Amino acid sequence: MRLNEIVEMDRKYYMNTFNRAPVCFERGEGMYLWDIDGKRYTDLLAGIAVSVLGHSHSALVHAITDQASKLIHCSNLYYIESQAKLARLIAENSCADKVFFANSGAEANEGAIKLARLYFRKKGYPEKYEIITLEKSFHGRTLATLAATGQEKYHKDYCPLTPKFLSVPINDLDALEKAINPHTCAVMLEPIQGESGVNPTTHEYIRGVRELCDRKDILLIFDEVQCGLGRTGKLFGYQHYGVEPDIFTLAKGLAGGFPIGALCAKDSVASAFEPGDHGSTFGGNPLACRAGYAVLSTILNEKLCENSERMGQYLVDSLNRLKKENPLIKEVRGKGLMIGIELTKPAAKAVNAKCLEQGFLAGIVGDSIIRLLPPLIITKQDIDEFIPVFGSILAREGLHS
Numbered sequence: 001m002r003l004n005e006i007v008e009m010d011r012k013y014y015m016n017t018f019n020r021a022p023v024c025f026e027r028g029e030g031m032y033l034w035d036i037d038g039k040r041y042t043d044l045l046a047g048i049a050v051s052v053l054g055h056s057h058s059a060l061v062h063a064i065t066d067q068a069s070k071l072i073h074c075s076n077l078y079y080i081e082s083q084a085k086l087a088r089l090i091a092e093n094s095c096a097d098k099v100f101f102a103n104s105g106a107e108a109n110e111g112a113i114k115l116a117r118l119y120f121r122k123k124g125y126p127e128k129y130e131i132i133t134l135e136k137s138f139h140g141r142t143l144a145t146l147a148a149t150g151q152e153k154y155h156k157d158y159c160p161l162t163p164k165f166l167s168v169p170i171n172d173l174d175a176l177e178k179a180i181n182p183h184t185c186a187v188m189l190e191p192i193q194g195e196s197g198v199n200p201t202t203h204e205y206i207r208g209v210r211e212l213c214d215r216k217d218i219l220l221i222f223d224e225v226q227c228g229l230g231r232t233g234k235l236f237g238y239q240h241y242g243v244e245p246d247i248f249t250l251a252k253g254l255a256g257g258f259p260i261g262a263l264c265a266k267d268s269v270a271s272a273f274e275p276g277d278h279g280s281t282f283g284g285n286p287l288a289c290r291a292g293y294a295v296l297s298t299i300l301n302e303k304l305c306e307n308s309e310r311m312g313q314y315l316v317d318s319l320n321r322l323k324k325e326n327p328l329i330k331e332v333r334g335k336g337l338m339i340g341i342e343l344t345k346p347a348a349k350a351v352n353a354k355c356l357e358q359g360f361l362a363g364i365v366g367d368s369i370i371r372l373l374p375p376l377i378i379t380k381q382d383i384d385e386f387i388p389v390f391g392s393i394l395a396r397e398g399l400h401s
C-alpha cells in the first residue's frame with residue numbers, strides 16, 4: 001500500500017489518539033529502519049526506549065520464532081519454563097528476590113500499587129494506602145497510574161481521579177517529609193524521569209528518600225520502566241545511587257518490543273501476594289518470557305550497559321560541543337543513552353521534523369525538548385553521522401522565529 005492510502009485508512013478507522021509523523025516503516029535492521037518507499041532512517045528513539053537491541057537482532061528473532069513454533073500461550077494455571085528462567089535472570093541481576101510478569105509498564109505499576117497496599121493490610125495496617133509520587137512524573141495511562149502521574153495535562157479530562165495519590169516536587173526532601181502522613185504506604189518515583197524531558201533525581205535526594213521511608217515504615221517503589229535495562233549506563237537506574245528500592249517495575253525494553261512488564265520486589269514484600277491476590281491472562285506467557293530472556297541475556301552477555309555508558313557520554317560530549325557554537329541549545333542532560341536536549345526556543349517540533357526529513361528519528365517533550373533514546377547497540381560512527389546533520393538543522397532553525 002502507498003502511504004497516503006494507509007493514512008486515509010488510519011484516519012477513518014483508528015481512534016484519533018496520536019499525532020503521527022507521515023511515515024510508515026516496513027522493516028528494520030540494527031540501528032536502521034526503512035519506510036515503505038525504501039528510505040532509510042537511523043533510529044535514535046528505539047520506539048521510545050523499547051528496541052534496546054536495535055531492530056531484528058538475531059537472538060530476539062530466533063527466540064520469538066522458535067518459541068512461536070512450539071508454544072505461544074499457556075495459562076498461569078501451569079508452570080512455564082521461560083517465565084521461571086526470566087524471573088531468575090532478573091532476580092540474579094537485581095536487588096529483587098521475586099518477579100511477577102504483566103504486559104506493560106502501566107500494568108506493572110498497577111501491580112506495584114496493589115502489592116504496597118496489600119503488604120500493609122496483611123501486616124495489620126489497613127489504613128496505609130496512600131502513595132506519594134513526584135511532580136512531572138509519568139507512571140502510565142490506566143486510571144490508577146494516571147492518578148500517580150504528577151502531570152495535570154494527563155489528569156484534567158478524566159476526573160474524578162483514583163483517590164489517595166498525591167505528588168510533591170522532585171529533589172525536595174522537606175516537601176516529601178511534610179506530605180508523609182499515617183496513611184502513606186509508599187513513595188513511588190522514577191530515579192530519572194523520562195516523559196517530562198529527562199530529569200534526574202540527585203544522589204542526596206534518593207538517599208534521603210530511602211532513609212525517610214525506612215524511618216517512617218513506608219515502601220519505596222522505583223518505576224524503572226524507562227530508565228531500567230541498561231538505558232542509563234547501568235542495568236537499573238537505582239544502581240547509580242547506591243540505594244535499593246523495595247519494589248521496582250520494568251517494561252519498555254525488557255523484551256525488545258514484545259509486550260511485557262515486570263513487577264519486582266524483595267521477598268519480605270512480595271510474600272504479601274498469595275494465590276488469588278493478583279493475576280494476568282497474558283502476563284508472563286511463554287512467548288513474552290522467551291523474548292525477555294533473549295533480550296536481557298544479550299544485554300548482559302554483549303555488555304550493552306557498558307556501551308550505553310560509553311556511547312551516552314560520547315553523545316553528550318558531542319552535543320555539548322555543538323552547544324558551544326549553537327545558541328539554540330540551552331542544556332544537554334541525561335545519563336547513559338537517556339538524553340534530553342533543551343532548546344532556548346519552542347522549536348522542538350520543527351527540529352524533530354527536519355531530523356526525520358534528514359533520516360534520523362528522535363523524540364520531543366513539550367515544545368522545547370528533543371529526546372534521544374537510541375538502541376543500546378549504537379556506535380561512535382552512528383553518533384558521528386548524526387551530530388553534523390543535527391548541528392546544521394539547529395543552525396538553520398536558530399535563524400527562524
Ligand SMILES: *Cc1c(COP(=O)(O)O)cnc(C)c1O
Pocket residue numbers: 103104105106107109138139140141190194195223224225226227251252
Ligand atoms: C512508558 C512508561 C510507563 C508506561 O508504560 P506502558 O507500557 O506504556 O504502559 C510507565 N512509567 C514510565 C517511567 C514510562 O516511561
